Amino acid sequence: MGDVAVTNVVLLVVAVLAPTVLFWLLLRLPRVVDGLGAAVRRRRGPSPTGPPIERLAADLERVRRTLAEFPPGTPQVRRRAAGEAYDALLAQACRAVDVPHTLDQLPQGMAREVERLRVEEALRRAGIS
Structure with missing residues (x-):
């Protein structure tokens, strides 16, 4: 019975924390995408400001x-x-x-x-x- 109780507690913790972690990751996603875009722009160099x-x-x-x-x-x-x-x-x-x-x-x-x-x-x- 002891193993079943530990398993149930672990499942309960995962069920409670999973939505919180998932939403936190979704809120951080725009920052990560912006950071990747900035890194790509830096690698390409400055973009021209005037007409070709x-x-x-x-x-x-x-x-x-x-x-x-x-x-x-x-x-x-x-x-x-x-x-x-x-x-x-x-x-x-x-x-x-x-x-x-x-x-x-x-x-x-x-x-x-x-x-x-x-x-x-x-x-x-x-x-x-």
């Missing part, structure tokens, strides 16, 4: 072509807006390939045109045509 460089290059070419093909009589506001968009794209491309620039610090005029030409050449050397 291929898209930036295509956008730069499109806006550059638009600027060159403006017909005579195009309103100055439109030319200036396209120039600002082009400068913003140049700045994004510079950040993507770690090319220093001062486009956002210069006012409109000759100094900004010279900086734009310098940046375009630096981006060409970095592989963005």
Whole structure:
């Protein structure tokens, strides 16, 4: 009879503790999954923050072509807006390939045109045509 009583006590303890342990494990599961996901992200390295460089290059070419093909009589506001968009794209491309620039610090005029030409050449050397 002694063995049966011990077996019954063990079964009773397992029956009482099993649901508690099961629910505790279910509550910990999201943390474990998040921890595994973070470990995988760390192993892969940092993810890029901006658009793909291929898209930036295509956008730069499109806006550059638009600027060159403006017909005579195009309103100055439109030319200036396209120039600002082009400068913003140049700045994004510079950040993507770690090319220093001062486009956002210069006012409109000759100094900004010279900086734009310098940046375009630096981006060409970095592989963005």
